Amino acid sequence: MIVLVLILTLTWMALQSSFTLPDLIVGLALSYGIVALASRFLSVPFVNGGLGRPRMDTRNYARLTFKWIAFIGFALWSVVKSNIDMARIVLFRRVADIRPGIIAIPLDVKSDAGITVLANLITLTPGTVSLDISTDRRTIYIHCIDVQDADAVRDDIKQNFERRVMELLP
Template sequence: MIVLILLLTITWMALQSSFTLPDLIVGFLVSFAIVSLASRFLSMPFTDGGLGRSRIDNRHYARLTFKWIAFIGFALWSILKANLDVARIVLFRRVADIRPGIIAIPLDVKSDAGITVLANLITLTPGTVSLDVATDRRTIYIHCIDVQDADAVREDIKQNFERRVMELFP
C-alpha cells in the first residue's frame, strides 16, 4: 500500500511541477484518499490490523503495483504498434485489398471490470473497435479494419489482451 501511495504522491508532484513541502503533503493526502477509495474496488482491506481487520502483506501491494505498471506499458506499446500497422494499411495498401470484419471472441474473463477494461483496451487500439458483449457475457464482438485471418486475430486478443486483463481482474 505504501508503495502505491508513494508512486501516486511522486506523480502528483511531477504533474504540479513543484517539489515543495506543501505539494508533498497535499500529494500524500490525495494519494492516501485515492488508495483508500480504490481498495474497495480492488476488494482488498485498507488498514493493517486493528479493530478486527486482517493484516495485509505490503508485498501484495508492490506486486499489484508492478502488474499495473506492466499492463500500462503493454497497453501503450500495443497502441503504438497498432498505430504503425494502421498507417501502413492506409498508406501502402489498395482499398480493394483491405478486408474489414467483425469477429466474435469467446471470453474467459468474468468480472464486469475485466470485461470493461478489455473492451476499452481493444477500442483504444487503432484498427479495432469493441462493438458489443453478448448478454450472457461469454462473447465480445469486435470490428477490425483488416482481417486476413480471423483465428489469428482472435488468438492475439486472447493471448495478449485478455490474459493480461485477467491478471488484474479475474
C-alpha cells in the same frame, strides 16, 4: 497506505500551488478517498495487523503494483504497434485489399472491471473497436479494419489482451 495518502496530499498541494491548512485538509480527504476506492477496486489483500487494525500485505501489494505497471507498458506498446500497422495499411495497401469485419470473441474474463478494461484496451488500439458485449457477458464483438484471418485475430486478442487483463481483474 499512509505513505501513499501523504504523497497524494503533497501532490495535490503542489498542483494547487498553495500550502495552506485548508488545502492540506482537502488534499488529505481526497487522497484518503482515492486510496480507499483504489484498494477496493484492485482487490488489495489485507491481513490482520493486530489490535483489530487491518494492515496491508506489502508483498502482494508490490506484486500487484508491478503487474499494473507491466500491463500499462504492454498497453502502450500495443498502441504503438497498432499505429505502425495502421500506417502500413493506409500507405501501402489498396482499398480493395482491405477486408474489414466484425469478429465475435468468447470471453473468459468474468468481472465487470475486467470486461471494461479489455473492451477499452481493444478500442484504444488503432484498427479495432469494441462494439458490444453479449447480454450473458460471454462474448465481445469487435470491428477490425483488416481481417485476413479471423481466427488469428481472435487468438491474438485472447492470448495477449485477455490473458493480461485476467491476471489483474479476473
